[in-house]
Amino acid sequence: xxxxTAKSKALAALEKTKALPAQSVADVRRGxxxxxxxxxxxVTRFHYxxxxxxxxxxxxxxxxxxxxxxxxQAAWDREQEIQDLAGGGELVFADVLVTYWNKIVIxxxxxxxxxxxxxxxxxxxxxxxxxAFERCYFDYDxxxxxxxxxxxxxxxxxxxxxxxxxxxxxxKVTVAYAxxxxxxxNLQQSNQPSxxxxxxxxxxxxxxxxxxxxxxLFSPFSGDRSDISFAERLLMHWANLDKRxxxxxxxxxxxxxxxxxxxxxxxxPNLLWELMRTRRxxxxxxxxxxxxxxxxxxxxxxxxxxxxxxxxxxxxxxxxKSVKEKAYEAVEPLIEEGDxxxxxxxxxxxxxxxxxxxxxIGKRR
Amino acid sequence: MRDPYLWATQYTETxxxxxxxxxxxxxxxxxxxxxxxxxxxxxxxxxxxERIHFFEKSRDLMLTWGCVAFLxxxxxxxxxxxxxxxxxxxxxxxxxxxxxRCLYDRQPQWLRDAFPLARHQSDLRLNFAHGGSVIGIAGxxxxxxxxxxxxxxxxxxxxxxxAGDCYxxxxxxxxxxxxxxxxxxxxxxxxxxxDVVLNREE
Numbered sequence: 001x002x003x004x005t006a007k008s009k010a011l012a013a014l015e016k017t018k019a020l021p022a023q024s025v026a027d028v029r030r031g032x033x034x035x036x037x038x039x040x041x042x043v044t045r046f047h048y049x050x051x052x053x054x055x056x057x058x059x060x061x062x063x064x065x066x067x068x069x070x071x072x073q074a075a076w077d078r079e080q081e082i083q084d085l086a087g088g089g090e091l092v093f094a095d096v097l098v099t100y101w102n103k104i105v106i107x108x109x110x111x112x113x114x115x116x117x118x119x120x121x122x123x124x125x126x127x128x129x130x131x132a133f134e135r136c137y138f139d140y141d142x143x144x145x146x147x148x149x150x151x152x153x154x155x156x157x158x159x160x161x162x163x164x165x166x167x168x169x170x171x172k173v174t175v176a177y178a179x180x181x182x183x184x185x186n187l188q189q190s191n192q193p194s195x196x197x198x199x200x201x202x203x204x205x206x207x208x209x210x211x212x213x214x215x216x217l218f219s220p221f222s223g224d225r226s227d228i229s230f231a232e233r234l235l236m237h238w239a240n241l242d243k244r245x246x247x248x249x250x251x252x253x254x255x256x257x258x259x260x261x262x263x264x265x266x267x268x269p270n271l272l273w274e275l276m277r278t279r280r281x282x283x284x285x286x287x288x289x290x291x292x293x294x295x296x297x298x299x300x301x302x303x304x305x306x307x308x309x310x311x312x313x314x315x316x317x318x319x320x321k322s323v324k325e326k327a328y329e330a331v332e333p334l335i336e337e338g339d340x341x342x343x344x345x346x347x348x349x350x351x352x353x354x355x356x357x358x359x360x361i362g363k364r365r
Numbered sequence: 366m367r368d369p370y371l372w373a374t375q376y377t378e379t380x381x382x383x384x385x386x387x388x389x390x391x392x393x394x395x396x397x398x399x400x401x402x403x404x405x406x407x408x409x410x411x412x413x414x415e416r417i418h419f420f421e422k423s424r425d426l427m428l429t430w431g432c433v434a435f436l437x438x439x440x441x442x443x444x445x446x447x448x449x450x451x452x453x454x455x456x457x458x459x460x461x462x463x464x465x466r467c468l469y470d471r472q473p474q475w476l477r478d479a480f481p482l483a484r485h486q487s488d489l490r491l492n493f494a495h496g497g498s499v500i501g502i503a504g505x506x507x508x509x510x511x512x513x514x515x516x517x518x519x520x521x522x523x524x525x526x527x528a529g530d531c532y533x534x535x536x537x538x539x540x541x542x543x544x545x546x547x548x549x550x551x552x553x554x555x556x557x558x559x560d561v562v563l564n565r566e567e
Binding site for chain 2: 032042043045048050258
């Protein structure tokens with residue numbers, strides 16, 4: 001007969017999870033745990049250690065013997081250790097991100113981009129999938145800062161547009177590169193007039209629908225759209241970080257292990273989440289016999305990543321200082337010394353020196 | 366018979382096709398005892414406590430047998446109650462119906478007399494004379510729509526491409542127990558268990 005303690009364990013754990021935050025684990029017994037999803041559904045995990053004869057603490061031989069029958073550690077991890085992603089392809093950015101997190105990710109809550117830095121953006125439209133808009137800044141040395149994102153799934157264009165308009169610095173964005181397919185005129189309800197007396201409908205593009213909603217910002221990205229090239233370029237920005245600073249930085253004060261949909265004016269948690277999960281495709285055992293290791297990148301959770309790709313692969317230049325900014329920098333030491341007369345003279349000289357002269361084309365006189 | 370755990374462990378038997386290789390005395394055996402497989406007791410206890418369950422598991426823990434036993438018991442003892450099993454392919458779901466039929470057949474005669482089978486049977490159905498059934502269907506959300514079962518078991522959900530849609534269909538189709546049971550693998554079932562599925566509300 002079962003003891004009353006044994007009887008109460010599972011139900012007690014199930015009850016306990018109701019008071020715990022989502023995904024908090026309650027133990028039932030060795031090898032059996034319960035947690036709840038954010039929707040309140042109980043998730044029970046049955047690990048092989050629940051069976052006393054397989055418990056590594058009681059009988060380590062079983063694991064050794066059983067592990068030997070699996071062809072790879074990944075297969076073992078997936079089938080017996082209940083690791084969903086075991087055996088997937090190599091993570092592309094996670095290693096460098098984790099190792100140099102403090103260099104790549106700006107987490108200082110006070111940090112803001114310089115107001116004079118040029119602002120560009122990348123955009124990836126999705127309907128069921130998230131629509132992602134990543135805003136980034138370029139400093140005078142060419143360092144790229146991803147700082148601000150919009151990442152929302154499931155809305156229509158007329159719902160996205162007002163949200164995008166409220167984004168910080170949206171009016172400073174000089175160009176927003178987008179997937180060229182949103183410019184294709186392929187959205188058509190009918191070629192007949194929608195109402196009698198009106199002209200026939202014509203096909204529209206997603207971009208046109210955004211324009212109708214007041215978002216006249218997107219330019220088709222015409223560069224290299226290969227994910228492999230993008231990965232190589234980004235890894236180049238993050239290479240050799242023991243000896244130098246990264247030239248692509250991501251601002252994020254609210255990183256989470258899952259998507260955080262919404263408008264993040266000065267942070268990019270979803271971009272980081274996608275980059276952390278980015279994997280190369282895994283070849284099957286049969287494919288491995290005939291091909292080299294995979295380099296292709298899994299086409300999943302790549303919305304913010306695509307937006308980043310459009311910006312990065314457009315080969316952006318550093319922000320150029322204006323003539324006045326350069327002139328001010330030249331006279332700054334004189335101002336600090338209090339020599340305002342010399343400062344003014346030097347300032348005017350600098351303005352004159354930087355004045356652009358017309359290029360004469362034609363016969364030399 | 367109202368206690369599915371008692372029924373499964375005391376009044377019926379499972380079969381083991383590898384009984385020779387595993388040097389067992391016979392192909393038919395009772396469910397392992399509490400001392401051998403304590404988690405099966407937890408399984409039955411949990412199943413009776415709430416309507417929806419997600420199970421993630423290591424291989425060969427007899428979880429599928431346990432879920433089949435729980436739902437078969439419910440279909441057998443309640444007149445006109447239907448339960449639905451769904452797997453990726455119809456060949457696999459036939460196996461689950463075979464599990465259910467084995468559990469029925471290996472009961473004592475007096476229990477089989479108490480809950481007789483209907484005349485017409487098939488590889489995909491175990492029909493009771495009282496009008497209830499255990500029904501097997503292949504993968505695909507649209508497969509569920511024609512049924513209004515009390516219970517629903519989605520087995521190896523990680524390997525069903527539209528498991529998410531099946532879940533949504535099951536919510537409206539099944540009035541009672543909804544069970545998603547699987548070993549690990551990437552996809553909707555992994556995401557939903559770890560709260561990484563996006564929806565409009567989020």
